[in-house]
Amino acid sequence: MDPQTLEPTVRHDADRSPExxxxxxxxxxxxxxxxxxxxxLENAVESHAVVDQAWNILRETSTRTNIELGHVAGPVDTWGRTGRLATDIQGEPSRGLGPPRT
Structure with missing residues (x-):
């Protein structure tokens, strides 16, 4: 097996038995x-990390705005579907994301 690619190294040998x-x-x-x-598994780990980050952002936004978590989640769901975020929490989710990636 090639350890770099995890691909099997197959040798074709005319003398090798069918078994x-x-x-x-x-x-x-x-x-x-x-x-x-x-x-x-790698995809599942990445997805779990994204869900954890989203949960933390929702929770922190709820705490900072003093709006119940369920009431924060609803507008964020609408934002995801429509692109419009309720004015009372605009800017809050992006604070939880940290600086933009370059």
Whole structure:
């Protein structure tokens, strides 16, 4: 196996038995499955981090504006769908995001 790419190093050997070919194919399929699962896990971890950040921003916005969390979440949901944010919390969510990324 190539450790850089997690791709199996397959050697074609004319003297290899059909059983050995089957083992190599099965191992290759297992590696493909594991690489796919790893990608799914990486996506799940990234998604979880985004959800955590969104939750923290909503909670902090609720605290700073003294508006109940549920009442902050509603306008933020509308903002996500329409692009318009209620005037009483405008600017607050961006404070929780920190400086823009460059």
């Amino acid at each position: 050995a070919d089957q083992v190599v194919q099965a191992q290759s399929a297992q590696i493909d499955d594991l690489v796919s699962r790893l990608g799914q």
